[in-house]
Amino acid sequence: MFERYDESARRALFFARLAVTELGGLTIEPEHLVLGILRESPSAILRFAAPGTTADAIRRPLEQPIGREKVGTSVEVPFSAACKTVVERTAIEANDAGNKAIGCEHIVLGVLVQTTGEAARVLQAAGVRIDAIRAYLKGVPEPAPETHIARHWKGVTTAANADAYVAHLERETFPSLVRLGGLIYPSIQRRRVPDGVEFLVITVWRSLDAIKAFAGEDIEAAVVPPAAQALLSRYDQRVVHYEIVNREAER
DSSP: OOOBOEEEEEEEHHHHHHHHHHOOSSOHHHHHHHHHHHHTTTTTHTTSOOOOOOOOOHHHOOOOOOSSSOTTTTSSSBBBBBHHHHHHHHHHHHHHHSSBBOOOOHHHHHHHHHSSHHHHHHHHHHTOHHHHHHHHTTTTTOOOOOOOOOEEEEEOOOOGGGHHHHHHHIIIIIHHHHHOOOEEEEEEEEEETTTTEOOOOOOOOHHHHHHHHHHOHHHHOOOHHHHTTTOEEESBBOOEEEEEOOOOGGG
């Protein structure tokens, strides 16, 4: 379904999923999509908004709790019916504009064309118009491919601390990395070892420069905050980076 989505659009979907964990709910709604785009590529909205409009002005009314139940980042969260119609519309808008890739602007169009809820109302109130986005997309060149970097790191906890460490990653570490910018997505793998549970944490970044902004000049030095150290019995002091060659693995 998302083969045509460019990297920025895929990250926006990841951030939309993250918004569900922060605001509550059991499905990804159009409001989450707009919040994901504001986090990943605010210009995809602001370039079409009324002069003086800020990302915060659009974000605030959408950050009200959308559902009571909250889920962890490892739980699969489906698209709502409204979001499914948005996703279907993005391909139509891309085809009409002659775009091979589907970007964040196409998602914004999908929200405006296919939905009438709070997300569409907030965008309309900000001055975002369907015809302006369509005109822009007809003149946009296809984005150049990026080289992404996977950062691999291992640590071991006792069996008793394993769940607490996962919770720490999901509630503290990953949200803080998202706020830094440059993170595409994180993942957690675990396995039993003789002295407890070993974790392989892989974070995929846009570039080495993005990692440097997070880790400092010595990008191979592990960054392990005190709260995480307290849960770990041992961990790697150095990390390993890989350039991602098979981009299908990110889909």
